[in-house]
Amino acid sequence: MSKIAVLGTGMVGDTIGSKLIELGHEVMMGSRTQGNEKAKAFVAKHNGKASAGTFAEAAGFGEIIFNCTAGVGSIEALKMAAEKDLDGKIIVDIANPLDFSNGMPPSLAIVNTNSLGEEIQKTFPQTKVVKALNTMWCGLMVKPAMINGGDHSTFVSGNDANAKEEVKKILKSFGWNEANILDLGDITTARGTEMFLPLWLQIYTATNNGAFNIKIVS
Amino acid sequence: MSKIAVLGTGMVGDTIGSKLIELGHEVMMGSRTQGNEKAKAFVAKHNGKASAGTFAEAAGFGEIIFNCTAGVGSIEALKMAAEKDLDGKIIVDIANPLDFSNGMPPSLAIVNTNSLGEEIQKTFPQTKVVKALNTMWCGLMVKPAMINGGDHSTFVSGNDANAKEEVKKILKSFGWNEANILDLGDITTARGTEMFLPLWLQIYTATNNGAFNIKIVS
Numbered sequence: 001m002s003k004i005a006v007l008g009t010g011m012v013g014d015t016i017g018s019k020l021i022e023l024g025h026e027v028m029m030g031s032r033t034q035g036n037e038k039a040k041a042f043v044a045k046h047n048g049k050a051s052a053g054t055f056a057e058a059a060g061f062g063e064i065i066f067n068c069t070a071g072v073g074s075i076e077a078l079k080m081a082a083e084k085d086l087d088g089k090i091i092v093d094i095a096n097p098l099d100f101s102n103g104m105p106p107s108l109a110i111v112n113t114n115s116l117g118e119e120i121q122k123t124f125p126q127t128k129v130v131k132a133l134n135t136m137w138c139g140l141m142v143k144p145a146m147i148n149g150g151d152h153s154t155f156v157s158g159n160d161a162n163a164k165e166e167v168k169k170i171l172k173s174f175g176w177n178e179a180n181i182l183d184l185g186d187i188t189t190a191r192g193t194e195m196f197l198p199l200w201l202q203i204y205t206a207t208n209n210g211a212f213n214i215k216i217v218s
Numbered sequence: 219m220s221k222i223a224v225l226g227t228g229m230v231g232d233t234i235g236s237k238l239i240e241l242g243h244e245v246m247m248g249s250r251t252q253g254n255e256k257a258k259a260f261v262a263k264h265n266g267k268a269s270a271g272t273f274a275e276a277a278g279f280g281e282i283i284f285n286c287t288a289g290v291g292s293i294e295a296l297k298m299a300a301e302k303d304l305d306g307k308i309i310v311d312i313a314n315p316l317d318f319s320n321g322m323p324p325s326l327a328i329v330n331t332n333s334l335g336e337e338i339q340k341t342f343p344q345t346k347v348v349k350a351l352n353t354m355w356c357g358l359m360v361k362p363a364m365i366n367g368g369d370h371s372t373f374v375s376g377n378d379a380n381a382k383e384e385v386k387k388i389l390k391s392f393g394w395n396e397a398n399i400l401d402l403g404d405i406t407t408a409r410g411t412e413m414f415l416p417l418w419l420q421i422y423t424a425t426n427n428g429a430f431n432i433k434i435v436s
């Protein structure tokens with residue numbers, strides 16, 4: 001079991017953090033300011049098995065860091081942590097750089113020849129960024145068996161092979177079958193999974209159902 | 219049966235055109251210049267059931283126009299046709315605006331807040347553009363049964379409901395099940411299917427197999 005930082009107090013952070021606690025990990029939820037109400041509620045509902053702190057405190061606590069912040073604020077959030085709190089650590093980047101500033105549908109704030117995953121890796125070169133789980137609704141991230149008997153696809157991208165193996169172990173503990181976890185390559189492949197989001201949103205809109213995923217068939 | 223223009227002499231145009239001929243349609247393949255060698259070979263192999271001409275001649279011939287040109291050249295290709303050759307017609311846009319000018323992987327020349335499908339619709343407002351089939355290898359476009367018993371997903375985007383129905387009929391004649399054809403909405407949803415291409419290319423690279431597709435599972 002590991003000490004894990006979950007940065008972000010939204011639905012994704014709550015879902016990921018709760019699952020990690022259920023699996024026996026120690027979780028600190030990080031937020032911009034101390035005393036964040038959602039972080040306090042998260043700690044309360046987990047009966048002392050979770051803690052909460054600033055982004056910096058949580059990053060310092062975690063051996064592994066899950067980035068569950070809103071993608072357009074992720075770099076800024078991570079910059080609130082000191083280098084010593086980040087260096088050498090795995091950052092599991094679940095965020096997407098969705099820009100809602102011009103309304104719906106969102107565009108991507110980083111796109112095409114760059115990605116949020118790459119930008120985090122470039123900004124914090126001593127970390128090991130693994131893009132993962134950013135292609136689906138958070139409920140499915142931690143409970144793939146919810147649909148199609150758990151038989152659908154997820155992706156990892158990252159420069160460090162060992163870090164990707166560690167993240168795959170976590171995905172398997174969430175219920176993902178090894179055969180459904182596709183390693184796309186280095187962190188530049190985060191472009192593809194982030195650029196899937198517009199299609200994800202359109203499928204969601206067309207079907208009025210967010211509890212779907214894609215399965216690669218061949 | 220219809221008179222159909224297939225613009226583009228590459229693998230996609232050849233595959234689509236051959237299937238349309240097999241189904242009994244009259245096909246004219248269009249290319250930039252008269253006497254294009256690939257177009258001549260296409261005509262020859264179909265024993266007089268196909269013809270070839272310039273983009274303008276093919277567009278004028280077709281009641282329906284399939285855009286199978288390279289995406290970065292599609293607007294220019296269509297501009298070689300006179301307005302009277304295009305107005306009122308359905309353009310089935312299969313192209314993706316892949317820009318290989320900076321090597322591999324390609325970026326998208328039009329992306330995020332616009333798409334090739336939209337750009338064609340805006341440039342030729344009297345046509346009915348339907349984005350379709352651009353999310354897979356051309357072999358699967360015309361023979362979905364090649365994998366997974368034909369059970370995988372395809373998309374249509376367009377502003378004209380009747381035009382989308384016409385294109386769905388063609389997709390069904392290719393072997394697509396109605397239940398696997400998802401109407402994403404108006405032509406702006408071409409953004410999503412075009413932005414899927416980077417992930418498509420990464421899956422292809424990671425698996426070394428282009429004969430795959432995605433299936434939406436829920």
